[in-house]
Amino acid sequence: MKVKGFLKDVGGASRVTKARLAAFENASPLPVMDDPIGNVAREWHPGKIDLVVTDVRPAGKTATTVRFERPDGKKLPPFYAGQFMVIDFPMGESLISRPYSISSAPYQARLAEHAFVEITVRRSKGDGFICDYINGSVEVGDRFRGMIGCGQFYYEPLRDAKHVVALAGGVGITPFASMAREIAHGTLDFDLTILYGSVSSDDITLKDELDQLKSDKLHIVHVLSGDEPNWNGERGFLTAELIQKYSADDTTYFICGPQVMYRFLRGELAKLNPPQRRVRFEVFGQAKDITAFEGYPQEVKDKVFNLTVVRGIHEDVIPAKATESLVVALERAGIRIETGCRSGECGFCRTKVLAGDVFICPESDGRRAADRDFGYVHACTAYPVSDVKIKIPIE
Amino acid sequence: MKFYKDHYDVIVIGGALAGLSAALMLADKGKDVLVLERHNLPGGIATSFVRGGIEIEAALHEMMSIGSRDHRLKVGKFFDDMGVDIDWLKVPEAYHAAIPGLEVTLHPGLETFAREVDAAVPGTYDKVLAVLNLCHTVFDSVNELSIHPMSKPQMLLKHEAFVKTAGYSTQEVLDTFDLPQKALDLLAPYWIYVGTGFRELPFTIFSVLMADYIGYGSYIPRKFSHEMSLKMAERAEAMGVQIEYRQHVDKILVRDGTAYGVRTARGDEIYADYVICSAYPNKVYTSMIEPADAVPVKAIKMVNGRRLSLTAFSVILILDKSAEELGIKDYSVFHGDTMDTNACYDELKGLGPYRYITCICHNLANPDATPEGTCSYSITTLPRVDGWKTVSADEYDRVKHEVAKQLIDYMSEYLGVNLLDHVLECVIETPMTVAHYTGMWNGCIYGYAHTMEDHIVARLQTAEEEHFIDHLEFSGAHQISGDGMGPAVTNGRKAAKNVLDTMAKEAKE
Secondary structure, three states: OOOOOHHHHHOHHHHHHHHHHHHHHOOOOOOOOOOHHHHHHHHHOOOOEEEEEEEEEEOOOOEEEEEEEOOOOOOOOOOOOOOEEEEEEEEOOEEEEEEEEEOOOHHHHHOOOOOOEEEEEEOOOOOOHHHHHHHHOOOOOOEEEEEEEEOOOOOOOOOOOOEEEEEEEHHHHHHHHHHHHHHHOOOOOOEEEEEEEEOOHHHOOOHHHHHOOOEOOEEEEEEEOOOOOOOOOEEOOOOHHHHHHHOOOOEEEEEEOOHHHHHHHHHHHHHHOOOHHHEEEOOOOOOOOHHHOOOOOHHHOOOEEEEEEEEOOEEEEEEEEOOOOHHHHHHHOOOOOOOOOOOOOOOOOEEEEEEOOEEEOOOOOOOOHHHHHOOEEEHHHEEEOOOEEEEOOOO | OOOOOOOEEEEEEOOEHHHHHHHHHHHHOOOOEEEEOOOOOOEOOOOEEEEOOEEEEOOOOOEOOOEOOOOEOHHHHHHHHHOOOOOEEEOOOOEEEEEOOEEEEEOOOHHHHHHHHHHHOOOOHHHHHHHHHHHHHHHHHHHHHHHOOOOHHHHHHHOHHHHHHOOOEHHHHHHOOOOOHHHHHHHOOOHHHHOOOOOOOEHHHHHHHHHHHHHHOOEEEOOHHHHHHHHHHHHHHHOOOEEEOOOOEEEEEEEOOEEEEEEEOOOOEEEEEEEEEOOOHHHHHHHHEEOHHHOOHHHHHHHHOOOEOEOOEEEEEEEOOOHHHHOOOOOEEEEEOOOOHHHHHHHOOOOOOOOEEEEEEHHHOOOOOOOOOOEEEEEEEOOEHHHHOOOOHHHHHHHHHHHHHHHHHHHHHHHOOOHHHHEEEEEEEOHHHHHHHHOOHHHOOOOEOOEOOEOHHHHHHHOOOOOOOEOEEEOOOOOOOOOOHHHHHHHHHHHHHHHHHHHHHHHHO
8 A cells, every 4th residue: 555655654544644633723712603504594584573563454354454563663574475484472371373475575574674574464254363363453553472374375386377366365465465465565486466366345355455466477366256236356166167267378376265265266277277386375273173083082072182282301280172173272371382273284282192092184194104003293283182291392 | 490300311412313212222222312402393395395285305315224024234134123103205216326428227136236237338247236235245244344343353353345445546456357437437426425536435435325225225203304303203202301492502512622512592591411412523622611621622623624515405396297207217216417527626615507407206116205296306406505605695685595596497408398398396405505594514425534533444544533422422424434324324323322331331330
C-alpha cells in the first residue's frame, strides 16, 4: 500500500489532527447566532401567536367577519390562500380550539402596517356555540391566540390546472374569498370561477365584497336552491350539468362546504369523471353524528366511559361520551390538547391509545400505517367505545 | 400537577434516530431516561406524512449498515439486539447512474459492481475491484478501531491501509489507480451521501461509504422511515424510557461546569445526571447553555471553525401512473450533467439551477408504497446552506417553486414525460421545512462537512479535548460519524457510550 511514500503516508493521521486544531485556533472567538434559515421557518410557522380583534362586521345577513391583527400591527405569518387558522377560545377554565378558513388574502397578512387576517363565520342553527359566540359576543379589542396557515386546501401551481372551478356551499365560500382577493391583487395567477350554492339570496355570505372583485380572471356564479321569484341567476343545486357549463377542457375542482354537499358533489363529479388529480376536497370537518357512520357500534351510543389521560407521570380520569370525540372529552374536562383541522387529517392531535377501544370516523382517517399498528389515533376523529386510556403531550 | 420525576439518570434532547438510539442503549443498561422531542412524533426527518390519503416518505432514500438477516452490519445488528424489529425491504440495485453518454445500472456486491463497471468501460475490472477492496479493508479497520482502540505501531501493523490513506483526500487516493474518467464517473455518484467533493473528502469516509453500500446493499422499512422511528420509540418506552412530545428545550442548566438538567419552553425544570443533546453545538453554545458564561471560548472557536455541510431540497410527487407506465426503471437514480464532484459541490452553494439530482421511485423497492396505478417519485438535491441563507420569508415561496419547477422540468426532459401532467400530490420540502419540523440549525441535515480539516480520524483523536461541559454529550449528524440515518444511530450510541463510560469512571473514583 503506497499513496505518496512511506513516511508521508504514515504521518497522515497526525497531519489531519494538526490541521483540525489549527482551523479551530484561527477561528473567531465571538459567538454567532447565525440561523437565517431557521428564522424564515419561524416567520412562516411561529406556532400560536397573540392576536387582537380590530374589526367586527356583517358579511351578509347570516354571517360575521372578524379581523385580527398582531397587538403591534406588524406582519403576520405568510400563508396560502385557502388555508385555515386555528383559534383558541377561552371557555370557563378551558381553552377550545377551532379551525376557520381565512377569508382575507395572503397579501393582507403581509402589509407593512396593520397587517391582518379575517375569518367569516356563520350564525349556526343551534349546534355551534363558538359560531354563536363569534356572531354575538366578540368585540374589537378582544384578545385570542391563533395559529395561521394550516391545511392543504390551496392552489398549487405545480399540480393544479390554470382553470379552477370552485364549488362552494354556505360558509364554504371563505377559502375562495381568500383566493379571489389574492387573484384580484395580482399575486395569484389562475382563472377562478366560483359556483356558490345558497338557499336564498339572504344566505349568501360576503356577496358584496366578492362581487366587487369580478374580472376576466374571476367569475362568481350564485346558485339558489330555494324558491325565490325575483332571482335572475342560476337555480337549483350544483349539478353535473351546471358544473360542466363552467368547466374548461382542463379544470381543477376545489370543493368546500357542508358534509351533505360533499356527498352530493362526489356523485355529481363522478358523472363528469375528471381525473383524480383534478378534484380537491377541503377536509371533512367534525362528524355531526358519529352514530350514523357504518360500523359504529350502536349499543354504546348512550354510554359515558372513563377516559384515563396520561400526561408525563400524571394521570387524570375524566368522563367521555361515546358520541363525542376524545378531543371534545378532553376540552370539556379542561385538559389542553393541540388540535388543527379537527377532521383527522393534520395529525396535530396524534394520541396513543394505551388501553381500550375507539371508533375512528371512516370519512377521516388520515393516520400513518405504522401509527395504526401501534394504536395511535387522531383524537379529533376517535370516539370511545369502552373505557379508554390515552397518552397525550403535556401542553 | 407533576409531569416529570424529580430526577433522571439521563435527559435526551431530541427524539430522532440518534436520540432514540442513545435512549435504547441507556435503557438496555438499566438507566432511567427521559426523551424530550419538539415535534408530536418521533424520528425528526426519518418520518412520513399523509396527503390525500396516501402515505409519503419524507426523507429516507436508503439505509446503510443494515445488512441481510444472515449478515447484519452494525446498525441492523443494533436494532436486532435492542428488539427493534423492522420489516426491512432490500433495495434492488446500488444505483442507476445517468450521466451524459453513460446510462448504467449497478448492483451491490464488490465483484458484481466491478463487473458491471467493466461492461460499461471495458478493461477496468481489476482496477475497480482493487479500489473497492481497498475501501473494504479501510472499512473493516474503521469498524474494528471504533470498538478496540490501539497504539499507532499496532495500528500500522494490523491496519496498514487505513493508516496510510488517512491523510489523503479521496481524489488523491483514486488518482493512484489511474482509472479512465468514465469508470471514475461510475464510482462517484454516492459522493452526495457524504456531501463533499473528492478534493476535500477524506478517503476514509469514501471507503466506509462504498464498502458499506456497494458491499452489502441498502434497505428501507416497509412502512416508511416512520416505521423505524416509531418502533424505536415504542421499544424504548417498553424498556421504561419516558418520551414526551411537543416539548421544546430552551436551556441546558449548568453548574460548576457540569450539566444537571434542562428547562423547557413551557417552563418545566427537569433534572438529570447527564444530558444528551441533539441540537447543533452552534445553537447550544450560543443560546442554550445557562449560564451563558459556562461556555468556554474554545467551544465557540470550535463551532466557528467548522463548515456546515448540506441541507436538503426535495420535490415529492405522487403521480397518477405507475412507474412502468412512466418509464421509471430504477429505485435510485443519480443524475449529473457531470460527475465532477468538486464542480457539483461548488454548484450546490447557490440556489440553482441544480444539476446533481437524486431520484427515488419508492414503488420499485416497495410495490405497495402507493395505491395501484400510482407511484411515489422524489426528486432531491442537497444544497449547501449558503444560498438558502440569503432567502427572506417574503421571497421564500417564489424561490421554492422556481427550484421545484426546475427539478421537475429536468426530470421530465430525462424521462421524456411531462411529469406535470400526472401530479396527484406535490410536496416541496426545503431547508426551511427541515428547520421548522426539527429545529436543526439552518436546516442543515448533514452536520459539519467531511473535509481534510474536519477529518473523521481527527474527530476521533480530539474528541476528549472538544468535550467542554461535563456530563453534556451531543448526538446527531454534527457528531463524529457525520450525516445519514445509519450514522445517526452510530452517533447516538456513541453519546450513550460516553455517558456509560463516565458513569463507570466516576463510580470508581
